[in-house]
Amino acid sequence: MKPALLVIDMQKEFFNRSQACDGSLKSAVEYINAAIALFREKKLPIIAIQHKAEYLKPGTPGFDVHENIKLSPQDLRIIKTYRNSFTKTGLAKQLRTLDVDTVLVTGYRADNCILSTYRGAQDLDFTPIILKGSIASGNAEHIRFVEEISDTITFGALKTLL
Numbered sequence: 198m199k200p201a202l203l204v205i206d207m208q209k210e211f212f213n214r215s216q217a218c219d220g221s222l223k224s225a226v227e228y229i230n231a232a233i234a235l236f237r238e239k240k241l242p243i244i245a246i247q248h249k250a251e252y253l254k255p256g257t258p259g260f261d262v263h264e265n266i267k268l269s270p271q272d273l274r275i276i277k278t279y280r281n282s283f284t285k286t287g288l289a290k291q292l293r294t295l296d297v298d299t300v301l302v303t304g305y306r307a308d309n310c311i312l313s314t315y316r317g318a319q320d321l322d323f324t325p326i327i328l329k330g331s332i333a334s335g336n337a338e339h340i341r342f343v344e345e346i347s348d349t350i351t352f353g354a355l356k357t358l359l
Contacts, residue, residue, distance in 0.1 A: 198324075200359070201242040201297040202232050205282060205304030205314060207266050208247055210259030211333075218335035222263075222305060228331035229303045230267045231352055239359050242295050243272040246282045248310065280313035289321050299324040301355070303331035308339035315347055326350050 207229065212222050236243050245268050253260050255276065262268055275286050283289050292300070300318050302311055302325050311332050318325035327349045334340050350358075 198299050198358075199241070199295075199297050200236075200299040200301050200326075201244055201292055201295065202236045202301045203244050203246060203282065203303060203314065204229055204233070204262075204266065204268070205246045205302065206248045206306065206310050207245075207263050207304050208253070208259060209261050209263050210253050211305050212263055215335050217337070218333070221333040221335065221337070221340065223265075225303065225305070225331050225333040226263070226265050228328055228352060230265075232301060232303060232328055232331065232355070233267050235352075235356060235359060236301075237269070241359070242292075242297060243268065244275060244288070244291070245272055246275045246277055246286075246288070246304070246314075249276050249278050280310045281317035282310065282314040283317040283321060289323075292323065297323070299326065301350075302327050305333045306339075307332045307334040307343040308336070312343050312347075315343075324348075328352065328355065 275288050315325045327347045329349045329351050
C-alpha cells in the first residue's frame with residue numbers, strides 16, 4: 198500500500214458559513230493537520246484540492262486554503278470544478294506517477310465533494326479510505342452517514358499502519 202493524503206476544499210470561503218459548519222470545519226482541521234504531519238514524516242504525498250466556481254476563483258481571498266491547515270509549498274495542488282476531485286483534473290495521473298494506490302480522503306463537504314471523490318477513486322481502481330473526524334459538513338448527520346457507508350480509519354490505526 199502506498200497512500201496519498203487528499204485535503205479537499207478546506208478553503209477560507211467555506212469557514213464562517215454557519216455555526217454548525219464552522220464548528221465542523223474547525224474540528225476536522227485538527228485531524229487533517231495530524232495526518233499532514235504523519236504523511237510528511239513518512240515522506241508520503243499530500244495533495245491539496247481546491248474548488249473553483251463562478252463565485253470562487255484563484256486570486257480571490259476565499260479561494261485560498263484556510264491558514265490553519267498546515268500545508269507546505271511543496272505539497273501538490275489540484276484545482277477542480279466538479280464535486281469529484283478526479284473529474285477533468287490531473288489527479289489520477291499524478292497519483293499513478295507517484296505509484297499511489299490508496300487515497301486518504303479528508304476535507305469539506307462530507308455529502309458532496311468527499312463522497313464524490315471517494316466513489317471516483319473507486320471507479321479508477323484506487324482504494325479510498327476516510328479518516329474519521331477529518332470530514333466536515335454543516336450537517337452532522339451527513340458526516341455520520343458518509344463515515345457509515347465508507348471504509349474509514351481512525352488516526353491511531355493509521356499511525357500503526359504507516
